[in-house]
Structure formats: structure tokens, C-alpha cells
Amino acid sequence: MTNIQKGLAEFIGTFWLVFGGCGAAVLAAGFPDLGIGFLGVALAFGLTVVTMAYAIGHISGCHLNPAVTVGLWAGGRFAARDIPLYVVAQVLGAIVAAFLLYYVAQGSPTYDIAKGLAANGFGDGSPGHYDVWSALIIEMVLTAFFVWIIMGSTDGRAPAGFAPLAIGLALTLIHLIAIPVTNTSVNPARSTGPALVVGGLALQQLWLFWLAPLAGGLVGGWLYKTLGADSFPKPNIDGD
Numbered sequence: 001m002t003n004i005q006k007g008l009a010e011f012i013g014t015f016w017l018v019f020g021g022c023g024a025a026v027l028a029a030g031f032p033d034l035g036i037g038f039l040g041v042a043l044a045f046g047l048t049v050v051t052m053a054y055a056i057g058h059i060s061g062c063h064l065n066p067a068v069t070v071g072l073w074a075g076g077r078f079a080a081r082d083i084p085l086y087v088v089a090q091v092l093g094a095i096v097a098a099f100l101l102y103y104v105a106q107g108s109p110t111y112d113i114a115k116g117l118a119a120n121g122f123g124d125g126s127p128g129h130y131d132v133w134s135a136l137i138i139e140m141v142l143t144a145f146f147v148w149i150i151m152g153s154t155d156g157r158a159p160a161g162f163a164p165l166a167i168g169l170a171l172t173l174i175h176l177i178a179i180p181v182t183n184t185s186v187n188p189a190r191s192t193g194p195a196l197v198v199g200g201l202a203l204q205q206l207w208l209f210w211l212a213p214l215a216g217g218l219v220g221g222w223l224y225k226t227l228g229a230d231s232f233p234k235p236n237i238d239g240d
Contacts, residue, residue: 001059006082007089009060013052014093017064018193021045023101025118025183026111038179041118045184046172053164062164065187066090066210071147071217075225090189098193119194119202120185120209128180135182136212142174143186143216144223151224185209186216 024044028036036044053062061078063069066087072078098117105111119125122135130138146167152158153166171186178184185191191209195202 003082003085006060007085009056010063010086010089011093011096013056013060013062014064014090014189015097016052017045017048017187018094018097018190019101020048021190022098022118022194023104026101026105026116038176041179042172042175042184045175046168046170049171050164050168053167057164060086064090064189065213065217066189067143067187067213067217068147068150069217070214071143071221072151073221074218075147075151075221077151077221087189091192094189094193095196096193098197102197113198116202117194117198118183119198120183120191121202121205122182122208123205125201125205126181127183130181132208135208138178138181139185139209139212140216140219142178142184143213144220146170146174146186147217147220148224148228151221152228155228182209186213188213 021041021044024036025041028044029038029041049062049064052064056062061072063072063086069078069083069086069090073080073083102113102117105117122130122132126135149170150163150167153163174186175184178186188210191206195206195209
């Protein structure tokens, strides 16, 4: 695959993740009487990953997340030279999705940007008002496990064809755990799009949702490589 194909795949995939997951949170989670709630939002994020993993996994590897990209690099699965391409594509996809979602949301007379756009935060920006240390720990730990699960389910020794399901279910579980704490990031691109639209506190706190997921991704990738005796098919390291 060419770099253009990989970059476009990551752009489209991350767009789908943010538009689908954050869209469920903004448009459907609190809908009167029929709202999907935390469980529905968690499933929406998981389903975006499952569907895109099958759709573009063979093109770009379906990272959709800078923390996954650097985690796979730390685990020996990804070439360092391709990190900037992937991260830029992911962030741009998230930004476009967030602005389009905001445009759609404004079509309702009851929508108020003050309610946010599924932005991530801690303290006053946290749904449960969790402090910065709780946010930092939960984001690091969950991202580390997410990358570990990605590496394990795509290992050459794992059952073939089930990786997208394992990864999507992992992201669903992660959201069920962390929505009350940070609105769940584990993905710097996913956090950046809504933060740029909402601004204010979400933008001021964005640093944590880059620092913690990237650190967690590096730890998860390194640990799997070190402890899991990785057996990933070599040609797929560069998404070929």
C-alpha cells in the first residue's frame, strides 16, 4: 500500500471513530426517554473500531489512534518513519469529524455548546468530577491494556479473524470503566477534535489526553514485546 492510501485510510477510520462514538454521546445518549446512556455510547465506540478494522485493517492496520501507533512502534510492530503520517492523518480525521458533528448538533434548538461535544476532561471537565491524578492513572492504565490487547489479538499465534472483535470489545469495556472519570479518551486524536470545537476548559486540559495515552501506549507495546514473546508476521509491520 502507498503512503497516500494508508494516510487516507487512517483519516477516514478516525473520522468514523469520532463521528460515530462522539456522535452517539452528543446526539443519542441523553435523548429524552430513549437515550442510549453510557452503555450505548460505549458500544458505539466499540462498533466503530470493529467495523473499521474489517474495512481498512488490510490497508493501514486500522490504528485510528496516535497512542496505538506509538505503542505498536514500541512493540516492534510499526516503523518509526511512518509515525508522523499516521498521527497527522488521525488528528485531521478527528478534527473534521468533530466540526461536522457540531454542525449537525446545532440543527436542534435544544443543543447548547456549553454541554460540550463529548470532550474529555478532569475536575470540572470530568462527568464525575474526578481529579487530575485519577484521570492520569485511568487513561494510562486503560491505554496500556488496550495496546496489549491489540498486540495479543493480532499476534500470529492468536485465532485468525477475531482480532477486530477483541479490540472493539476491549474499547467498549474501556468506555464502560472510564466515561464517568474522563469521558474516556485513550486516544489523543479523539480528544483533540472535540477540544478544538469546544475550546475553553477542554482545550486547556487537552495536554493530559496526549500525555497519558501516549505513555500508556508505549508501556503496553513494550510490555507485550518483552513479556509476550511477540510472534507477529513481519511483513505486516509496515501495513503491507
